[in-house]
Amino acid sequence: VLWTGGTSTGIGVLFAATYPERCAGLVLFDPRVKGIRSPDYPWAPTEEEWRQRLAAVRAGWGERRYFESLAREWAPEVAADDGFRDWFVWHMRRSLSPGAALTSFRAARELDVSDVLTAVRVPTLVIPRPALPGPGHYTAERIRGAEVVELPELGGVYTWVDDDAHRATMEATERFVARLKGRGGSERILATVLFTDIVGSTALASRLGDSAWRELLQRHHAIVRRELARFQGRELDTAGDGFFAAFDGPARAVLAASAIRESLRALELEIRAGLHTGECEVSDGKIAGIAVSIGARISSLAAPGEVLVSSTVTDLVAGSGLRFDERGEHELEGVPGAWRLYAVTDG
Secondary structure: OOOEEEOOHHHHHHHHHHHHHHHEEEEEEEEOOOOOOOOOOOOOOOOHHHHHHHHHHHHHHHOOOHHHHHHHHHHHHHHOOHHEEEEEEEEHHHOEEEEEEHHHHHHHHOOOOOHHHHHOOOOOEEEEOOOHHHHHHHHHHHOOEEEOOOOOOOOOOOHOOHHHHHHHHHHHHHHHHHHHOOOOOOEEEEEEEEEEEOOOHHHHHHOOOOOOOHHHHHHHHHHHHHHHHOOEEEEEEEEEEEEEEEEEEEHHHHHHHHHHHHHHHHHHHOEEEEEEEEEEEEEOOOOOOOHHHHHHHHHHHHHOOEEEEEEEHEEEHOOOOOOOOEEEEEEEOOEEEEEEEEEEEEO
16 A cells, blocks of 8 residues: 655556556545646645745755744644754755755646546545645545545644644554455556657658668667667557557656657658557557557657657656657547647757
């Protein structure tokens, strides 16, 4: 059973959705699934609040003044407790350096796993924070069958500064774990799908002739398979000069697509590639479903030499260092709604 919460919710949600066979259950305490405030998620900080928060981390992480400003906002009952203050400062200094803390907070700002919640299929317990229950209920409403347990009214943001809240949290967790029984493997998983194909392959094959084209295609396949293995991708289908692969990590999928593109330029080949992360059906080791169709449609819109991804992918790789240029909203054939797409940059 995976227990997490706060801005670490994204890790738990992604793991449970991607590896349901390895996760008997999920417990989310005060979950946060979006880093920046939006019309449907009014509980997250605004851009200005994030600016102030990052400035405070940069100026005071590991110092008493940082604890004091935090305690006044989140746990005023311990603000004047010297023993707790010293422990908290000790904890800050040993958990993250100031630079690492700033990186962590920046990643939390970019967090958005809201689109992944519906892909979670494992039993889930959500424990909202009484002072701000909205994020917890938002999360529970989007995870099928999620159970909600409310804490005592005075429960603080930190269960360990409120004995009643801590006791209620642990008791709810123990009851939840006790109810879990052995589960078979899920027939649906979260995956990042990758589609690639060679630009102008028909004309190139005609110009080279059958023998030379076949040899070039073999070298192409070897390079693609090498990069898939390097980034732990799984080849699912190969049709002519195109590849269909899946990854359990979106960042590795993007890196693989970029590596394939660069490596194939040594053969004077340009590809187009498309990626999307979504819930997929699993049958006989193959995956299918609307997420696969979306990935294929995105690939068809990519320009020569372009790796094009959905906004779901960019949301999930926030903080990874990957960079993207926006390509606007597009209609995908057979898929409802408009989809915002992004191109992976070389930088």
